[in-house]
Amino acid sequence: MNAMLETPELPAVFDGVKLAAVAAVLYVIVRCLNLKSPTAPPDLYFQDSGLSRFLLKSCPLLTKEYIPPLIWGKSGHIQTALYGKMGRVRSPHPYGHRKFITMSDGATSTFDLFEPLAEHCVGGELNLTLLPTGCTWEFGAMVNYIKKTYPLTQLVVVGFSLGGNIVCKYLGETQANQEKVLCCVSVCQGYSALRAQETFMQWDQCRRFYNFLMADNMKKIILSHRQALFGDHVKKPQSLEDTDLSRLYTATSLMQIDDNVMRKFHGYNSLKEYYEEESCMRYLHRIYVPLMLVNAADDPLVHESLLTIPKSLSEKRENVMFVLPLHGGHLGFFEGSVLFPEPLTWMDKLVVEYANAICQWERNKSQCSDTEQVEADLE
Numbered sequence: 001m002n003a004m005l006e007t008p009e010l011p012a013v014f015d016g017v018k019l020a021a022v023a024a025v026l027y028v029i030v031r032c033l034n035l036k037s038p039t040a041p042p043d044l045y046f047q048d049s050g051l052s053r054f055l056l057k058s059c060p061l062l063t064k065e066y067i068p069p070l071i072w073g074k075s076g077h078i079q080t081a082l083y084g085k086m087g088r089v090r091s092p093h094p095y096g097h098r099k100f101i102t103m104s105d106g107a108t109s110t111f112d113l114f115e116p117l118a119e120h121c122v123g124g125e126l127n128l129t130l131l132p133t134g135c136t137w138e139f140g141a142m143v144n145y146i147k148k149t150y151p152l153t154q155l156v157v158v159g160f161s162l163g164g165n166i167v168c169k170y171l172g173e174t175q176a177n178q179e180k181v182l183c184c185v186s187v188c189q190g191y192s193a194l195r196a197q198e199t200f201m202q203w204d205q206c207r208r209f210y211n212f213l214m215a216d217n218m219k220k221i222i223l224s225h226r227q228a229l230f231g232d233h234v235k236k237p238q239s240l241e242d243t244d245l246s247r248l249y250t251a252t253s254l255m256q257i258d259d260n261v262m263r264k265f266h267g268y269n270s271l272k273e274y275y276e277e278e279s280c281m282r283y284l285h286r287i288y289v290p291l292m293l294v295n296a297a298d299d300p301l302v303h304e305s306l307l308t309i310p311k312s313l314s315e316k317r318e319n320v321m322f323v324l325p326l327h328g329g330h331l332g333f334f335e336g337s338v339l340f341p342e343p344l345t346w347m348d349k350l351v352v353e354y355a356n357a358i359c360q361w362e363r364n365k366s367q368c369s370d371t372e373q374v375e376a377d378l379e
Helices: 002-033 050-058 076-086 136-149 162-173 193-199 204-224 226-230 242-250 254-265 271-278 304-316 346-378
Strands: 043-045 097-102 108-113 126-131 154-160 181-187 291-294 320-324
Touching (some): 050 346, 204 242, 242 254, 291 304
């Protein structure tokens, strides 16, 4: 009799379980997609100066709210994954001229040169020099080619991720490297490889998993070019042995690859020495051209502790501005209303705005200088 009375209550219990399961799934979705995170203008770190005031007036994106795609754009992981898998979305594919430069060690460095579609708004010759990867001597060879081929051009130097580290290191290595450079933009770099290596072994924000994926990708690239890089016809560093190359097959982190192969290939005695010498942190204070450093607060690859480096630099140098939006992931910065991203990202637009502003700033300075010279001659 009691059992018969309790039976009708069972469907209500099941409905409660279903409701709890749905609520749990929705909670996980909201947390993973970070849907409750607000949208806001980027945090800006700079010294009050004529240049910074001009940039704030000339670059609306610096003070305007950055709004990523509603459904997934507030997740740094999805922004990072989408950019890593697809890069730009539905953007026009430019066609340039492939250039080849023979390096001092016999290797060939290649880059693409794109002619302008129209004259720049301030007139004159301007070259936007982009660097995703490589090293300073390769980048320097390309810059020297541009300067020699176009002696009247001025350069806007832009680097992404590791490329951001390289362009900053290149400019800071010697004052001569900054000649004809109007400004520099560095996007999503980590500033110090030595400090970053510790964070890359942590599971926070899945960095250890990203470390494994990037190491696996780098391992495949190196091994696919093994004959060209380490064949019998190639002069290898004496410290680089066959046993080091064999360790590539079992490497599960970037640090293992760097320690077993890369630092020996570049002639460093230890991984610590390699990371210290190849990081731009020790060169940033030697850059005197306008410098914009950009990171995203939700970048899963760059730990927040590394952001103290650009913050500290921007507090000491008038030529430096550090831009830190809440969202964007690692190199993502997609924009869009709900689901589908726009062809141009927030970062694309910011780089163009900043470059145009610096061009106008330099033009105004030149005109003021000319006016002062005329007034001095009249006196």
